Amino acid sequence: IGETGPSVTMTEADVAVYQADKADHQSVVKVQAGEQLTEIQMLEALLLPSGNNIATTLAVWDAGSLPAFVAKMNDTAKALGLEHTHYADASGDSPATTSTATDQTALALEAMKNPIFAQIVAMPQVTLPVQGIAYNVNALVGHDGVVGIKTGSTPQAGGCLVFAAQRKVGGQKVLLIGAVLGQQGVSVLETVLKSVRALIDTATPALRAQTLITAGQTVARVHVPWQSAAIEVKAPQAVSVIGWPGLAFDAKVQAAPLGRTLQEGAPVGTLIITQGKREVARVPLTAPSAVTGPGLRWRLTRF
Known part of the structure; x- marks a missing residue:
């Protein structure tokens, strides 16, 4: 915590990915050739405003190519015992990327052990060099103890949210982590946010110290x-x-x-x-x- 990591210079290839994802009506973060983003800034751009193009940029930067990074993702899923998870892309936009609420909850439990990851997903907004202010798509963050984690939505997947909320039970601090997937409605994100809020409110009183x-x-x-x-x-x-x-x-x-x-x-x-x-x-x-x-x-x- 406190370190920003190495800086990465955005290239014409990164701009092309941004433009292609934007034309495909995906969630994107604006970049321009020559812009420098630190590793932390790229993670913030990925996790708060859901920059799908940044997922590709990070993948190529980390593994050299998108297929190589996706292979690493699947190796990690296997190592974590995520038996019903398969990755076909870096951002999750592909219909061939599949998972379950159980697997996503297990993944979140592991991810939240990383203090940098936990710090980022709890941020309500971030300011980036070209994009400017980018808001966390998870509008629950910062309210009623919610400290993350990540939204997602596609026509196939519906509205999805892996969440984390701080609670106190029996005098002990508890981090409540879960996942709600496949929510439908006029606004699938609004629907999943309401579903998660109701789930947290229902689950908390049932918790007991044993x-x-x-x-x-x-x-x-x-x-x-x-x-x-x-x-x-x-x-x-x-x-x-x-x-x-x-x-x-x-x-x-x-x-x-x-x-x-x-x-x-x-x-x-x-x-x-x-x-x-x-x-x-x-x-x-x-x-x-x-x-x-x-x-x-x-x-x-x-x-």
Whole structure:
């Protein structure tokens, strides 16, 4: 945060993409040959006023060609487990680019971990060298805790919005992230904005803080062959999550490599809480007491 990244000089090819996208009635950001845009400015032009032409400029700048960048996008989708997402272009205007609300929500969860991305999508407007003032198409940003993320619309896809809203539940700050796709109406963007506002208003009161693991609760046992009783490993702290009633969470312990002896307080594993494919908590576990090696008699009788 605070850095602008390298500057990119707009070329005649970039102007040609702008003119072609504009003629195709796509959402564009005006550029001219010789104009210099920093990496941050290009991302702002992409994410706030939805500059489809900027998506192409960024793609070529990053990967050398549009097909190469689209290949990188699909590789990333596969790595993130987005099983129902396929990219055919950089901007999403192509009908061959497909996804689902579930995949887009998962992508948003990952994207919002990047502080620069989160900072940009929360901006209501930006001033660019040639375009001038460009407003965020997501008119919900800046109101009622909404901090992003991205609108989109085509005749095939309807009105779409991946959103993020800050809330407080049970004294904890919560970032509510979701996606609404395929909205129809006279103005598909107005329709999806209203749908998202209603969804946020409905979802927020249903959120609850739930304690899954209490402090001191036994979460694992270490069995030592030469001791009669297992060593109980307890959670050092409570694990609380935010969710809706009926939401299922899974808990597992990932054991650490252990030797014949163990010092009190030594790592024995990690308690991992997940919800679906998403990890929501990770708690280190330690030995509550020391473990000494086997005595001579035990070793002799088990030779």
